[in-house]
Amino acid sequence: MKKLYITVALAAACQATAAQDAGNTPASLEWRRQNSLWEQSGNPAGLKLDAPIRYSHVNAGYESYNGDFRRPQEGASGNRQFVQTEGALYADSFYLSGKFSYTRDAVKDAKFNASIIDPFRGMPFIVADLNASDWSIQRYDLQFNATTRAYGRWSFGLGAQYQASSGAKQRDIRTENYFYSIRVTPGVVYALSDRQHIGFNLDYSNTKEEGSMSNVNVYVDQTYYELYGLGTAVSLLGGGRTNNYEGDAWGGSLQYAYRGYIGVFVNAGYKIEAEDLHVSFTIPRDGATILRKSWNAGVTLTNETPGLLHTLALQYRQRDMDGIQYTTERIPTAGWKSLAKYVRSTFASKQATAMYRIGAKRGREYKWMADISGAYTKLDDVYLLPYSFKKTENLNGEIGGKMNFVLPGNKDARLLVGLSIGYNRNFSAAYEYNGAHPDYPTVTELETNDYRYMASDYVKAELPVTWSTRLKESGKQTLFLKAYGRYVKTGSYDFNDRYTIGGSVGVNF
Amino acid sequence: MKYIKQLIAALSIPVLLAGCEKINDALDAEKVGAYTVSVTASTEMSGVATEGLKVVFENFAEGFRLEAELGAGATPIKGLIPGMYSINVSGRVEGADGETYYLNGSKINYAIFKNNEQLEISVSGLKVSPLVFSEIFFAGTNPFYFRNQFYEIYNNSDKVIYLDGLCFANLMPSAVTTNMPTWPATDGNQYAYAERIWKIPGNGTEYPLQPGESFSIAQWAANHQLPQYSPASPINCFPAEFEFNMNNPNFPDQPAVDMTHVFYNASASKGTLPQYLVSVFGGAYVIFRVPAGETYDPVNNAELRTRNLANATATQQYAKIPIRYILDAVEAGNNQNSIANKRVPSVLDAGMTYVGATYNSQGVARKVGAVNADGTPIYTDTNNSTDDFERGVVPQFRRHGAKMPFWNHMN
Numbered sequence: 001m002k003k004l005y006i007t008v009a010l011a012a013a014c015q016a017t018a019a020q021d022a023g024n025t026p027a028s029l030e031w032r033r034q035n036s037l038w039e040q041s042g043n044p045a046g047l048k049l050d051a052p053i054r055y056s057h058v059n060a061g062y063e064s065y066n067g068d069f070r071r072p073q074e075g076a077s078g079n080r081q082f083v084q085t086e087g088a089l090y091a092d093s094f095y096l097s098g099k100f101s102y103t104r105d106a107v108k109d110a111k112f113n114a115s116i117i118d119p120f121r122g123m124p125f126i127v128a129d130l131n132a133s134d135w136s137i138q139r140y141d142l143q144f145n146a147t148t149r150a151y152g153r154w155s156f157g158l159g160a161q162y163q164a165s166s167g168a169k170q171r172d173i174r175t176e177n178y179f180y181s182i183r184v185t186p187g188v189v190y191a192l193s194d195r196q197h198i199g200f201n202l203d204y205s206n207t208k209e210e211g212s213m214s215n216v217n218v219y220v221d222q223t224y225y226e227l228y229g230l231g232t233a234v235s236l237l238g239g240g241r242t243n244n245y246e247g248d249a250w251g252g253s254l255q256y257a258y259r260g261y262i263g264v265f266v267n268a269g270y271k272i273e274a275e276d277l278h279v280s281f282t283i284p285r286d287g288a289t290i291l292r293k294s295w296n297a298g299v300t301l302t303n304e305t306p307g308l309l310h311t312l313a314l315q316y317r318q319r320d321m322d323g324i325q326y327t328t329e330r331i332p333t334a335g336w337k338s339l340a341k342y343v344r345s346t347f348a349s350k351q352a353t354a355m356y357r358i359g360a361k362r363g364r365e366y367k368w369m370a371d372i373s374g375a376y377t378k379l380d381d382v383y384l385l386p387y388s389f390k391k392t393e394n395l396n397g398e399i400g401g402k403m404n405f406v407l408p409g410n411k412d413a414r415l416l417v418g419l420s421i422g423y424n425r426n427f428s429a430a431y432e433y434n435g436a437h438p439d440y441p442t443v444t445e446l447e448t449n450d451y452r453y454m455a456s457d458y459v460k461a462e463l464p465v466t467w468s469t470r471l472k473e474s475g476k477q478t479l480f481l482k483a484y485g486r487y488v489k490t491g492s493y494d495f496n497d498r499y500t501i502g503g504s505v506g507v508n509f
Numbered sequence: 510m511k512y513i514k515q516l517i518a519a520l521s522i523p524v525l526l527a528g529c530e531k532i533n534d535a536l537d538a539e540k541v542g543a544y545t546v547s548v549t550a551s552t553e554m555s556g557v558a559t560e561g562l563k564v565v566f567e568n569f570a571e572g573f574r575l576e577a578e579l580g581a582g583a584t585p586i587k588g589l590i591p592g593m594y595s596i597n598v599s600g601r602v603e604g605a606d607g608e609t610y611y612l613n614g615s616k617i618n619y620a621i622f623k624n625n626e627q628l629e630i631s632v633s634g635l636k637v638s639p640l641v642f643s644e645i646f647f648a649g650t651n652p653f654y655f656r657n658q659f660y661e662i663y664n665n666s667d668k669v670i671y672l673d674g675l676c677f678a679n680l681m682p683s684a685v686t687t688n689m690p691t692w693p694a695t696d697g698n699q700y701a702y703a704e705r706i707w708k709i710p711g712n713g714t715e716y717p718l719q720p721g722e723s724f725s726i727a728q729w730a731a732n733h734q735l736p737q738y739s740p741a742s743p744i745n746c747f748p749a750e751f752e753f754n755m756n757n758p759n760f761p762d763q764p765a766v767d768m769t770h771v772f773y774n775a776s777a778s779k780g781t782l783p784q785y786l787v788s789v790f791g792g793a794y795v796i797f798r799v800p801a802g803e804t805y806d807p808v809n810n811a812e813l814r815t816r817n818l819a820n821a822t823a824t825q826q827y828a829k830i831p832i833r834y835i836l837d838a839v840e841a842g843n844n845q846n847s848i849a850n851k852r853v854p855s856v857l858d859a860g861m862t863y864v865g866a867t868y869n870s871q872g873v874a875r876k877v878g879a880v881n882a883d884g885t886p887i888y889t890d891t892n893n894s895t896d897d898f899e900r901g902v903v904p905q906f907r908r909h910g911a912k913m914p915f916w917n918h919m920n
Contacts, residue, residue, distance in 0.1 A: 219652070219653050219868075220867075220868075221790075221843075221866065221867050223865070223866065232571075234570045234571070234846050235844055235845070235846065235865075236843070236844065236846060237790070237843040237844055237865065237866060237867075238843065246531070247531070248529075248531045248532060250529070250532065272532055273532070274531040274532040274534070274535035274536075275531075276531060283687075289531075289534070289535050289538070290535075291532070291535035291536065291538075322535070322538065324535060324538045327591055327592055327593060327620050327621075327622050328593075329593070329618065329620055330618075330687055330689075332689055332691055332819060333819075339620045339622050340591060340620070340622035341537075341538045342538060342539060342540065342541035342591055343538050343539065343540045343541060344541050384540065384541050385541050385542070385543065385590050386573075386590075435571075435572070436571055436572020436573060437572050
């Protein structure tokens with residue numbers, strides 16, 4: 001916690017110098033984020049092309065969730081406290097931006113995870129037990145981006161992110177986990193003309209998660225399962241094991257932007273990641289490896305008139321993962337030796353999204369905004385031998401809008417009210433397990449209920465309300481209070497609903 | 510500035526290379542496919558053919574099993590998933606001496622990762638045992654009551670067997686572990702290694718066991734279901750014929766006959782432990798008999814004992830039991846995956862049995878293969894506890910109509 005206070009204080013002190021002259025309402029910052037396409041692309045060299053402003057933002061909040069419409073490894077309920085701060089400033093002709101967030105999660109009654117802080121981060125090789133348990137998790141996320149001045153037609157940038165998490169499962173089999181990730185994204189942008197730019201950035205990250213499992217009640221040995229995907233599992237008895245996950249990732253992205261009557265932003269990226277699992281620190285054994293390959297491509301078209309901004313965005317994302325298992329043998333004096341490795345499972349996901357948004361401008365903020373979007377998502381997971389599969393196809397539509405009401409007074413008071421409604425339609429789904437031990441709960445509960453979640457139709461509604469006002473008539477500091485509620489309702493299988501409510505208070509300055 | 514750039518470059522290169530190494534290693538993995546292995550069985554027993562023997566490939570971790578019959582010469586076995594296997598060749602044959610022998614050979618924890626591999630498995634013969642473990646209860650009862658462990662042994666033959674001098678031992682390691690001991694290389698595959706050995710007393714004809722009769726050896730032959738012990742115990746061990754009496758005044762001697770202590774840590778003394786507790790995770794147990802005319806004294810004969818050579822500072826001594834002495838062996842572990850750390854030579858027990866948890870009041874019981882004319886069972890004995898035993902049964906004495914010997918103290 002001490003580290004947290006120091007970091008927040010430093011971030012706030014740095015950002016205090018970045019106070020800017022106008023447009024500090026929540027709507028203005030949201031508008032800026034939505035229209036900062038270079039920032040969204042992840043190329044730090046292009047940040048200045050977003051015509052950025054100096055700003056600072058800090059908020060702290062709390063949210064709570066509950067409901068049975070969830071994946072089996074999610075908490076039955078839980079709450080989260082968070083502090084977030086971000087800001088940007090010009091230093092001479094350089095542009096610097098930074099973010100920090102701290103989140104404390106209290107997850108209640110999560111099942112089938114006894115070994116990893118985030119079971120949804122694309123690592124299927126984990127240990128699952130049968131005891132629904134609370135988890136206490138803390139997450140830190142620190143980011144910065146720096147953009148140089150232009151050197152002729154060239155601009156350079158560097159982005160970095162450091163994430164650290166710690167998590168502890170509260171019931172036997174317990175585990176204490178520590179995770180970190182470091183990411184570096186150097187980039188370059190070349191100006192073809194005043195209106196046209198192309199960019200390229202590299203993306204390197206290194207991750208590590210260590211987990212030590214144990215029983216407090218050593219008299220009761222727990223049944224646990226080493227998961228290999230789609231329900232395939234090895235059943236064991238005892239107090240678990242120690243896990244050491246280490247991963248590296250390389251990637252790169254290309255961008256092209258054109259500014260004219262129609263603005264065009266094209267992006268395409270590729271990333272390859274390998275994450276190894278070593279079991280035990282004393283006599284390590286190759287447990288498994290996951291190889292992830294991700295592609296993304298998209299185009300965003302914008303048209304700005306004196307009063308309106310139209311945005312049409314098309315995006316495609318694909319992630320293919322190979323689950324690699326090892327054949328190992330124990331040599332008494334030399335530890336574990338890997339004899340062979342095979343791709344035993346593949347996990348593929350594809351998503352295509354289209355979004356149209358129209359917003360009415362009012363200075364640096366918007367008066368109102370409306371959007372409509374659709375997403376097609378396909379999951380195709382296969383365990384190769386013995387052959388098992390889990391496949392789903394979903395179509396998701398969402399429509400939403402926000403009104404930014406001006407309240408009386410001289411302090412730029414605003415009431416920002418939004419509403420979005422979505423509908424997810426599953427039109428294809430199948431799960432078939434043909435491996436050993438079909439009676440294991442990893443098949444009958446974990447994978448079956450996960451599949452049902454993925455194959456459910458549901459409606460979703462979200463209502464955010466934000467009130468804001470300048471603290472002083474002549475000052476720039478804007479206080480805001482935000483509350484939001486999200487409700488997801490389904491009638492599929494035995495699920496019912498899930499809700500999230502939350503709120504935060506903060507200042508833009 | 511120049512030096513800083515060089516330093517950054519020098520520091521970056523190993524990081525970048527390390528990142529590439531993980532990814533390149535992962536990219537090297539090939540997609541799994543079904544493999545074929547050709548198996549040949551060889552034996553030194555004269556006049557015995559291996560054709561018709563059963564070969565079983567079992568990958569316990571993945572729950573994959575493939576069974577086939579050996580032909581003459583090399584037999585191709587198709588459809589194997591690469592991985593670690595227990596491969597067992599077995600079958601009953603008639604020897605040149607007219608005795609029935611159980612041919613068995615195996616490779617335990619054998620990695621199959623080459624397609625079209627030629628595999629030769631040598632099989633050796635063991636006389637079919639007239640005495641077999643018919644039921645074992647090792648897991649204990651919740652909460653943490655372990656004094657109700659027992660071992661039932663059955664006369665599976667058609668002849669009277671005198672139990673006098675029959676030995677019982679638990680083998681090392683006492684529980685399943687990945688830290689396997691190292692035994693003297695000169696021992697070859699000739700021995701099993703015991704932590705403690707007991708013997709049935711008697712003058713040679715005191716304890717006859719008729720065909721279809723069984724007897725039990727209890728850790729403590731008391732009525733465990735009494736309120737002061739463990740009312741939840743599934744078994745009352747009072748009727749047991751023998752007990753391992755460790756002279757603990759808190760758990761006094763019972764009417765059952767005391768087993769004679771033979772060996773523990775190079776001594777005939779029982780030592781100071783308050784009970785003879787074998788792992789509630791499952792141990793490995795043997796019954797054996799010293800052939801007539803031979804002397805077996807691991808206490809006084811240093812050639813018949815050893816320490817664990819894997820640990821340079823270990824001093825505990827273990828008895829070497831010649832495999833040819835052993836009549837039956839059963840290995841038990843935590844669950845089906847424990848076989849990856851098998852400790853009993855496969856010629857004695859090619860598999861492993863289990864109940865999947867500790868203190869769950871469940872035991873293992875040998876399966877019935879046939880029934881005698883008097884209704885007593887003929888138990889299955891394929892030398893593979895995985896196949897031969899029912900798992901997770903509620904323990905009981907003389908299951909399936911086995912009879913009680915007349916000399917039981919209850920009579």
